[in-house]
Amino acid sequence: xxxxxxxxxxxxxxxxxxxxxxxxxxxxxxxxxxxxxxxxxxxxxxxxxxxxxxxxxxxxxxxxxxxxxxxxxxxxxxxxxxxxxxxxxxxxxxxxxxxxxxxxxxxxxxxxxxxxxxxxxxxxx
Numbered sequence: 246x247x248x249x250x251x252x253x254x255x256x257x258x259x260x261x262x263x264x265x266x267x268x269x270x271x272x273x274x275x276x277x278x279x280x281x282x283x284x285x286x287x288x289x290x291x292x293x294x295x296x297x298x299x300x301x302x303x304x305x306x307x308x309x310x311x312x313x314x315x316x317x318x319x320x321x322x323x324x325x326x327x328x329x330x331x332x333x334x335x336x337x338x339x340x341x342x343x344x345x346x347x348x349x350x351x352x353x354x355x356x357x358x359x360x361x362x363x364x365x366x367x368x369x370x
Contacts, residue, residue: 300337
């Protein structure tokens, strides 16, 4: 019986400690600022809107949710949503970069193909 009382007391202390830790979570103001800057920077690139509109929209929506969580002083959710929004924005940016790189590669390959055809036409048979 003594050990079960000790376990209950320990569990209660741990639960109170966890609640105290949650209530003292600082506002993620820096994370929010970084996320806002990242989302705005990525959204300003025209190639992102055409190459990764879904990811960009997800980033915007999560940023809005993070701002609502900040207003509600739910800093844990605000921090998580801000981090997710930043990741979504970076994914959108990466997809746009990949699409641009693929277009550049196709252009280079077309140039190589044209040069090869020109070489083949001019070579003596």
